[in-house]
Amino acid sequence: MIRLDIAILGLGTVGGGVKDIINESPRLKEKLNVAAIWVRKEKVDATQNKTNDYQSILDNDDIKVIVETLGGIHPAYEMIMDAFKAGKNVVTANKAVVAKYMEEFIHEAKQNHVSFRFEPSVAGGIPWIQNLKRVLRIDDVQSIGGILNGTSNFIIDAIANQHVSFAEALKQAQDLGYAEADPTADIDGYDVENKLCISTDLAFNTLVKPGDAIKKVGIRNLLKEDVDFFLGRNMNIKLIGQARLYNQDKLAISIEPTLLPVDNTIATVNGNLNYVQLTGDTIGPLGFLGQGAGRKPTANALLQDVVDILENNPYYDIDGSHRLVIDNHNFAAEYILRTELDLIDLQDVSRLEGRYWHLANQTIESAHMLYQEVLQRDNKAIMFRQ
Incomplete structure (x- = not known):
């Protein structure tokens, strides 16, 4: 079975939930590997895969998916756009940045032939x-x-x-x-x-x-x-x-x-x-x-998106034509x-x-x-x- 390398941006409530669910689930540990965790400079811990060097994550060809759990507009917007330009798929629970920049994200993802998914950005753990x-x-x-x-x-x-x-x-x-x-x-x-x-x-x-x-x-x-x-x-x-x-x-x-x-x-x-x-x-x-909302329900929905990418499950295409x-x-x-x-x-x-x-x-x-x-x-x- 193919094991997918992912990077988590932020290790707060939701990011920590993503890491915990993977660690606690034998079936997910077979499918997913947390290869890197981006955190702010003061929280860097090399022994736990924590880094503040985002470029090193973007340059790592083995990492296919960026899981953005920072919340807010900045630096989430810039980091998501950089991920697309580096050929990375992105999943996020960040409703504020998705609502504001939906059009830009969809365009950039298409330009770089990668996936943009945001299931938990609305209604958290509900598969809405x-x-x-x-x-x-x-x-x-x-x-x-x-x-x-x-x-x-x-x-x-x-x-x-x-x-x-x-x-x-x-x-x-x-x-x-x-x-x-x-x-x-x-x-x-x-x-x-x-x-x-x-x-x-x-x-x-x-x-x-x-x-x-x-x-x-x-x-x-x-x-x-x-x-x-x-x-x-x-x-x-x-x-x-x-x-x-x-x-x-x-x-x-x-x-x-x-x-x-x-x-x-x-x-x-x-x-x-x-x-x-x-x-x-x-x-x-x-x-x-x-x-x-909540740590585990939101993290669960994020991981559903990650597994969909792993399994090449199709995603609804929005072009905003209406x-x-x-x-x-x-x-x-x-x-x-x-x-x-x-x-x-x-x-x-x-x-x-x-x-x-x-x-x-x-x-x-x-x-x-x-x-x-x-x-x-x-x-x-x-x-x-x-």
């Missing part, structure tokens, strides 16, 4: 991209979305079921390693945005990047009062990212705290789990539940907004109860414009999609 590719062999996909951030889901669930405040729930998430010291990416929707861009590129064979066109409301301003208010009406809150195709050439894309009946499938997804789904022409709605336009002006939705402001004089806005206002006859675009105006005067306001 693999199954999305299978559906696309037969169906056109009409919509994708779901719970794409386990940290925000954990926080909402803790507020609802442990009856704690947002601050207490966030502290729990940080203590458990689900949230970073700076939780901005998780609670303001940026992590979901990256994953949604990658999924949209694949589902619709287009190329979209994070930015203002994708309408975002995070959970930073969520209060226990909000969770209790809607639970009293048999509704759960979930931070949902979704992309829908309409008029054949337009995409409505948004990330919003969304109200769901408590017995809805997505509403019952608790803890730090992810739930991602698609709707296809013939298969209809199809959903996947599992760990969206140049779809993000347009949230024509997609109808209804919202509820909690604010200290009096909105009684606004058209299509009515008081629901107390500080909660119902926004009728809205598009995604119009509702988010109104919300941004409200935030200028009440920076603690929050909007929920109904």
Whole structure:
């Protein structure tokens, strides 16, 4: 059997998980060899294959696959591009760099006749991209979305079921390693945005990047009062990212705290789990539940990509030829907004109860414009999609 030499970039949570799974699995040790581990200068240890000399890895013809686990944009972007130019296949879990540079990576990989794979960049250990590719062999996909951030889901669930405040729930998430010291990416929707861009590129064979066109409301301003208010009406809150195709050439894309009946499938997804789904022409709605992050689940998905390269399993080809336009002006939705402001004089806005206002006859675009105006005067306001 051919044994594939790989190099791991970074030996943190996920990189360490990749190394551990290989070491612990006799079947993987027969297939894969960790020939080098790139780390920052202060962490070099020659006795453990750790080096900060990336060029030596690029120059090693025996190393066929680079496993990038650094996270962030730099130096990940430069190292991935250099790997392609050196004729190396790349697998990564780095949603931020994939979402931003998908087009460049695909082009460079094709130019150098190597593979670029990123299964764990969306929904961690869930085989979401693999199954999305299978559906696309037969169906056109009409919509994708779901719970794409386990940290925000954990926080909402803790507020609802442990009856704690947002601050207490966030502290729990940080203590458990689900949230970073700076939780901005998780609670303001940026992590979901990256994953949604990658999924949209694949589902619709287009190329979209994070930015203002994708309408975002995070959970930073969520209060226990909000969770209790809607639970009293048999509704759960979930931070949902979704992309829908309409008029054949337009995409409505948004990330919003969304109200769901408590017995809805997505509403019952608790803890730090992810739930991602698609709707296809013939298969209809199809959903996947599992760990969206974590050391072993993410490392497992990375290694699935590595083994696919070893076994020459084909990969879905994205060329971005469907140049779809993000347009949230024509997609109808209804919202509820909690604010200290009096909105009684606004058209299509009515008081629901107390500080909660119902926004009728809205598009995604119009509702988010109104919300941004409200935030200028009440920076603690929050909007929920109904």
